[in-house]
Amino acid sequence: MTVAGPRVDLDQAEAAAEARAAAVEAEVVEKAKAEAYEAPFKPSPIGWFFRVALAAALVALVLVFPLDRPLSDVRLFSQAAIYAIIGLSLNVLLGYTGQISLGHQAFVGIGSFTSAYLVTVQQWPFAAAVAVAMAVGGLQALVLGGVALRIRGLYFALVTLSYGTVASDSLFGITRFTGGGSGQSAPLPSFAATPHRYYYFCLLVLAVVIWVDYRMMQTKGGRALLALRENPRVASTFGIDVKAYTLFAFVVAGVFAGLGGALLAHKNEVVQAQDYNFQLALIFVIMTVVGGLRSRSGVVIGSAFFALLSSGYLIEKAKVETLFRFLADNTFIPFLSKEVAALVLGPLLLLLTLTLYPGGIGQQIRPIQRWLAGHRFNLHDRGDKEVQISDVRA
């Protein structure tokens, strides 16, 4: 293309182009300067020392602290690890797909009874029984989900609630399967025959579950789950099969719950039907929500906290029972026994979480997590994740 313009114009154009190039260059230099100024924060050696020290203290609390504890305490620690698995199971459902299960005691309980029945009555090896418990958990999720996921949201919660009571009233009343009122015995596996060994085994399983959960969320399926939680309609226009992926998440949650149930059975060495009631299902939901949806560390901490609270361990160790006794003796406040404490404090924490701190524990510990990972400490650092319970959609 030839434009025979006057020479003056060409000169002007050249000058303008030069000016523009200079401006771009200046911008690049400035950007580089700014980048140099805001170089990624690197902790000093002392900073690293404190970070490593805190991390080591946390690891020691989990791994070393239980070593010299009495057996009854170690059983409770195992329970905390198992509750964390159950919490992660609910997190898959509630956190990733926004569907709520109010009947999770059924999945956990059926896992418990399946494993106990196979090991005690059928003399199966431990590993095979746990595998079958997981499969059964996944299978019932598949069947129930196939029916219930035609209706999402509120009705799904209702169906799972109803299913939970069917399990506790009917299935757990079948004496041949559950051993009747005295329960079905479930011995510790031979490779972890002491409560201490079993505790470390539970920790190992929890680590595997966390890893599987983490890897799952990196896959196409995981991204699809996150997309369909944000907005199922938009997700379906992007070609995501909403029903199939929700069902997939439900099955994963069922498998995790079956695993948690099986571990719980052998932790107690006996499974009794009355332990799996409506209150337990609500405690499971509460520990997941209070822990913080979609925050693995938050859910693990929340679940462990509620396991220790509902078994009375925290109340006992914090010596608050004397305070409760004092209040009961001197005021009109009745005595709050450690068995009931979780039923009173749990819902209170849940309602506080829902109304004031929707991100739960996960959001609260986020600054510490970021600091441990080598960032500057910032109390208001919520990271890149904006966590809200309001993401749970009907």
Add this chain to the structure above:
Amino acid sequence: MLRGRLGRRRSSRLRPATNRLGPLAGLVGQPRRLLAVAGVVAVVGLFVRLELQQAVVIGLVGGAAYGLLALGLVLIYKSSGVFNFAQAEFGTVAVYALYVLKGPLGYPLALVGALLAAVLMGLVVERLIVRPLFDSPRVTLLVATAGVALMAIGLQFWIGEAKLRRIEPALSRPDRIAVLRQNVSDQQLLLVAALLALGVLLALFFSRTNLGLAILGASQEPVATELAGISVRRLSSFTWALAALLGGVAGVLFAPISGTFGPGELTRGLLIPAFTAAVLGGMTSLPGAFVGGTLVGVAQAGAISYKGLEALPGKGTVIVFLLLITVLTLRPQGLLGSRA
């Protein structure tokens, strides 16, 4: 003026389409009514065939309690779109209040006090839980009401301890009349009468009063209702108080029939059947809640006394679960509900 507007809108919505069916239109034009009648006839026929007449009577009485609770559930679902899992706890709280107050105040005044306690709980729940979460998704509110239910149960375990308490009925004669060779006590008659009376009163309230029309308006078009100068939030507290009152009535009339009560008993026994009743009725229909409660009650009583099912534990719960699943898969809008 508002009443006129809302009334006009309703009537135009409900005006039947031009019919070409002549005299049959009354029945065919109302397939829902036909379906409900056919369902009831079929169930009663089946029961008589299986010699379960007495179960029909037991089920009708039990169904009245489900219906009362379901009315409250429907009311709250209509007004705020929430599944209220704490509905049965309104009843339990009322029963505890009745138990505490009947000594010093006497039974009739204690009944009033118990209902006031339930209403108070409804108002507190609305103010502290529902209102702060007004704009949040419905599932969040569902979790919150489930939390309220567990909290109420926890408080009952804390203050009332884990033991059964005796509560005598308001009217004590156990065999007032016999229907189909099944004795019906005064208290059971009172329960059924309360359901009928409250059902009629609610129907009149929603069709004849400004307040009732305003609640209906708020449930259908909250923004337009605000624009018409009605505070939707204030209506919300009124609805919760009303629903709590219904729950309280169900509690104080139902619990004394068995003679004893314990922590969380009504949530365990009544909540899921009541929800199933509401879903059966279409979740937004007050007459539907009534019909649904009756159906669930009769089906449950039938399953429990049917001889072929004796080996299965927890029959009552299983049949309710099956009913719920069946309705949700085959007819999710319920028997009397309209398709969304």
